[in-house]
Amino acid sequence: MGVQIGVLGGGQLGRMLALAGYPLGLGFRFFDTAPEAPAGQLAELVVGDYADEEALARFAEGLSLLTYEFENVPLAAVARLAQSLPVYPPPGALEVAQDRLAEKTFFQGLGIPTPLFYPVQTHNDLLDGLERTGWPALLKTRRMGYDGKGQRLLRSPADLEAAWAQLGGQPLILEAFVPFERELSILAVRSTRGQVAFYPLVENHHEKGILRKSLAPAPATSARLQHQAEELARRVMERLDYVGVLAIELFEMEGVLWANEMAPRVHNSGHWTLEGAETSQFENHLRAILGLPLGSTAPRGRAAMLNLIGQRPEFARVLEIPGAHLHWYGKEVRPGRKVGHVTLRADTPEVLQADLRRLEAVLAETKD
Amino acid sequence: MGVQIGVLGGGQLGRMLALAGYPLGLGFRFFDTAPEAPAGQLAELVVGDYADEEALARFAEGLSLLTYEFENVPLAAVARLAQSLPVYPPPGALEVAQDRLAEKTFFQGLGIPTPLFYPVQTHNDLLDGLERTGWPALLKTRRMGYDGKGQRLLRSPADLEAAWAQLGGQPLILEAFVPFERELSILAVRSTRGQVAFYPLVENHHEKGILRKSLAPAPATSARLQHQAEELARRVMERLDYVGVLAIELFEMEGVLWANEMAPRVHNSGHWTLEGAETSQFENHLRAILGLPLGSTAPRGRAAMLNLIGQRPEFARVLEIPGAHLHWYGKEVRPGRKVGHVTLRADTPEVLQADLRRLEAVLAETKD
CATH class of the missing domain: 3.40.50.20 (Rossmann fold)
Structure with missing residues (x-):
């Protein structure tokens, strides 16, 4: 071997x-x-x-x-x-990504727009922080949060005590709520030889804090926005001497991209690349860490990725949709658990939309 | 599970x-x-x-x-x-495909053009057969032949005794040599529910009896030729109550397709489907035997597949070619052994040709 x-x-x-x-x-x-x-x-x-x-x-x-x-x-x-x-990726990237405070401080240090934030240790810190962020704001654990876990939205002072009762007593971060128009992500890759490549921006839709749907390339995206995302990801990768695939979750607001968080690994919003790009994020991550030339990140038509969350649809119903590609992870189905995903690939947005409506109808039948 | x-x-x-x-x-x-x-x-x-x-x-x-x-x-x-x-596929298909005599008799019985053939058990049979086939002719073992093994081309009477010395003493078949213009193959698939699908015709190039290169879809192929291939494969599958992927190797001569042999399985000339078709032959074989809906067999751009035979090229040199997809089988490299393949995928024939020239140059460097 x-x-x-x-x-x-x-x-x-x-x-x-x-x-x-x-x-x-x-x-x-x-x-x-x-x-x-x-x-x-x-x-x-x-x-x-x-x-x-x-x-x-x-x-x-x-x-x-x-x-x-x-x-x-x-x-x-x-x-x-x-x-x-x-x-690979370097442990330094892991260190930054594991702590929301370090992560946001890191973005800030690179001049990358990120929501206003304030570290919270005590109840007083929380009150101080809210004076800066205003309402609504998000209170989050600094560590171990994912898929919407470990965070509470504070809409008004009425939400404050319940959130503190749930999350207080551990290192927290308070973030201003950004009234973004949509959530995007950029997948970037950098090899041990310093070669970099970027996938097209992806538009992400969440349900209950979990990624439910990605559209790739993100519809109605200007070259300027793509360039903004690439330059932002490039700065992050260069500062960290990064190697591998990096995902950065972004908010789009009035033509500006704000960095929300990053994942130093292959990412759910990049699953569409398996069928929708010339080279998948998985292969490019491996090429990057092995110092091999990166593969083309060009899209192949248009793709939509739907997560299967706590549900096992009838496979035959999914597979009879033209351009449907099923990925079942071999996990036991439990409520709220990602157990698979389906990528739809089509040559035109119209066909993609028709397939998407059909798939969403099939998934609605067995939804938790 | x-x-x-x-x-x-x-x-x-x-x-x-x-x-x-x-x-x-x-x-x-x-x-x-x-x-x-x-x-x-x-x-x-x-x-x-x-x-x-x-x-x-x-x-x-x-x-x-x-x-x-x-x-x-x-x-x-x-x-x-x-x-x-x-x-699946049904053992009856295996029985036919294992014996060149049964196979050619089967094609003949379905009215599918196939080279004139003659069963050979004795030296006298061989002489009788040559009177029918004329020269040149191919003498082949009925069983266990693959990748050009177990066969000899008889160009003239001078080749006869050496061929007999090598192959005589086992069940043989003598086949007329068809002066074909090119070798093609059709990959077809039929599910347990009787659903059928066909991939576009592939053009195959052999070296020393081993498949070296496939171009898919086969260049300069008419809809009529594709239809001819599909109808021929459909007849074979229906007669055998076939389930799974079936490959039929064909000769094209003056606009007519002749069946050479068939393989009741996924096939080397279908490897391009991994990147070059919406659904690969491997996935469609599994869908077929499980009774799931078949996936689209539509090509995605143009593809060329080159086998790696007895050689391990430098991976980085292969992967720096845009659209190159490497498949290394994890086998020890030995002369004449298929140890991997590379598929090139491109949106236009021109780009494909340029990539192909580049890949062939890289492979020439380490060729056995």
Whole structure:
């Protein structure tokens, strides 16, 4: 066997990394705390706790290099593994992305527009912060938040005490609410050789804090907006000496892009690239960390990606839609859990819209 | 876990079946005589001899259904497994495809043009046959021939005794040599529900009897020729009550298609569909045997597929070509062995030709 890639986290992102890497002749080994992690269905899986040095050592043995598929992997584990293995993206990016305060401070330092924010440790900090942000505002945990978890919207003083009761007592951040027109994301990639590439902007739609739908390329997007996103991502990557795929979630407001958060990994809003771009985000992440030339990020027609959240539609109903591509992650279906996604690909926006209406009708039948 | 698919043969075709099936939530188990079979790098592999009943039973346990990725799997093993499992494509197709005499007789019986042929058991049969076919003619073993193995071209009486010395003593077939203009293939698929679909004709180029290059869709092909190929494949599939992907190798001569041979499985000349068609042959084979709706077989731009035969090019040189998609099978490189392929995809024939020249130059550097 040739190059063996270790991946921290064995979820669907890891699984799709392996599926993209096998055709390049790569081998994969995953580390996860859960024995049922879906990457284990198609690659070696080491199950253990991130504090378990013996398990980490067993995982690391014989690996060529290390990457990760979720950003909440403990830094101490990454630091330990980095002593003997190259780690991409660089742990510094992980450190920034794990803490909303560090992340927003980082954006601010690069001159990238980001919502006004204020660190909150005490109830008094919260009151001080609200004087700056005004209402509404978002109160969030600094760490471990994802898919809308660990955050509360404060619409008026009436929401204040319930939010504090839920979130108080841990490091928090208060953010001004940006009355954005839409949510976009930019997927960027940078290789160990410094080569960079950008996918077209994606328009994202959330439901209950979870990504539900992405349209790619984002409709009605100017070259100027794409350029703004690329330059912003380029600055982030260069400052971090970044390697791999990076996703930045953005707000569009009056022609300006605001950075909301970033993920130092392949990202749900990039799943459309599997069928909708010449090279997928998964393959380009691997090319980047291996120092191989990056593949073309050009779109191939138009794509829409719908997440399957807590539902298993009838596969036949999905697959009879022309241009539908099903990705089932091999996970048990539970309410609110991402268990798969469907990408629709079409040559024209009209066909895409027709397919999308049809798919949404099929998904509505089995929705949780 | 859901549906578990058993695959007889664990070569690259099986490997690519699994890569196409994992996103559909399928599980895979392979059976192969070789412990290093490449599908074993990404799925469970049972190693055994096809005559080993115990190994076959172990392989079959818990499977939902059975398919195969090469057509020389012993019929007795398939018959044994078919007692407890659905087997697709049907064993009858395997029986026809395993014997060149049965195959050509089958084509003839359907009124499909095929080279004049004559069964040869004895030296006298050979002389009789040559009176019918004339010169040149091809002498082939009836069974186990592939990639140009087990056949000799008889250009003149001078070639006769050497060919007989090499091949005589086993069931043979003598075939008239068809002075064809080019070799094409049609990939067809039929599901358990009788749904059929056809990919566009592919133009194939061989070197030393091994497929070296496929162009898809085949250049300069009329709708009439495509229709001819589809109707021919449809007749074959209906007669065999076929399920799965079927490949038929064709000769084009003066606007008429002649059937040369068929493969009851996914086929090397269909590898371009991974990037060059809306749905790959691998996914459509799985959809067909599972009774799911077939995916669109429409091409996406133009594609060229080059086999990597006994050579490992420098990956970076291949991947820096725009639109190049590398498929490395995880096999040891040996002379004459298919160890991978590269598909080039482009939106126009001109770009495809430019990329092709570049790829051929890169491959020439490390050619065996």
